[in-house]
Amino acid sequence: MQVVNLTPTAVLLLTAFVGRCQAQQSGNTSSPWFCHDLDCPSYITLDKGADYEKRQYPSANWVSVNVENYTYSAAVSKGFAPLFDYISGANKEGVKINMTAPVLVKVLPGDGPFCQNNFTVSFYVPTKQGETPVPMQQSLYLNSLPPATYYVSSFDGFADDTSVPAQAAALTAKLTANGEAFDSSAFWTAGYDAPYKLTGRHNEIWIRKADAAGGSGSTPAKSVAG
Numbered sequence: 001m002q003v004v005n006l007t008p009t010a011v012l013l014l015t016a017f018v019g020r021c022q023a024q025q026s027g028n029t030s031s032p033w034f035c036h037d038l039d040c041p042s043y044i045t046l047d048k049g050a051d052y053e054k055r056q057y058p059s060a061n062w063v064s065v066n067v068e069n070y071t072y073s074a075a076v077s078k079g080f081a082p083l084f085d086y087i088s089g090a091n092k093e094g095v096k097i098n099m100t101a102p103v104l105v106k107v108l109p110g111d112g113p114f115c116q117n118n119f120t121v122s123f124y125v126p127t128k129q130g131e132t133p134v135p136m137q138q139s140l141y142l143n144s145l146p147p148a149t150y151y152v153s154s155f156d157g158f159a160d161d162t163s164v165p166a167q168a169a170a171l172t173a174k175l176t177a178n179g180e181a182f183d184s185s186a187f188w189t190a191g192y193d194a195p196y197k198l199t200g201r202h203n204e205i206w207i208r209k210a211d212a213a214g215g216s217g218s219t220p221a222k223s224v225a226g
């Protein structure tokens with residue numbers, strides 16, 4: 001039998017997913033399978049190929065925290081804890097929010113090999129929540145992402161300091177080869193699974209489609225140090 005040692009952050013994530021499953025109503029069949037009946041942001045699939053798909057997302061509300069760190073895993077671990085506190089009631093209204101998906105991480109690579117990268121870790125806040133509760137921790141902020149189109153590739157296993165840079169580089173190379181116009185300044189990861197799930201995991205890399213009227217160029221994105 002394989003023994004899995006969970007970090008404190010993983011325990012928090014496990015608690016969040018288990019609590020959400022106990023509280024959820026059945027029949028949330030409109031969400032993709034990888035949302036696992038958690039509330040997820042809606043999207044429209046504009047195109048789908050063998051390597052990636054193109055999705056159109058409407059505006060959505062998120063609660064976010066910015067983290068500077070050298071590695072992806074450490075940044076996500078640091079950013080997750082205050083976000084979990086927020087949905088557990090550490091907000092000015094004292095409202096508890098069910099766990100949602102995905103845990104979204106914007107990755108803005110540093111300017112040099114010895115610079116820290118900039119990460120934005122976010123939880124989705126569904127519109128049915130009503131007025132979005134105001135965070136109590138000063139590091140957290142409400143973040144309304146505007147409508148955008150993303151190129152999205154999926155991968156299984158765990159999103160970590162090895163898989164994330166490799167998957168982002170692979171999607172960048174495919175977009176470049178296909179002549180797609182995309183914003184090369186940053187990319188996003190989207191994780192949908194609790195840490196105890198060892199198989200059948202679903203992770204995504206999002207790269208934003210460049211605006212037709214002068215969006216960022218389609219040069220390859222910088223890799224994440226790790």
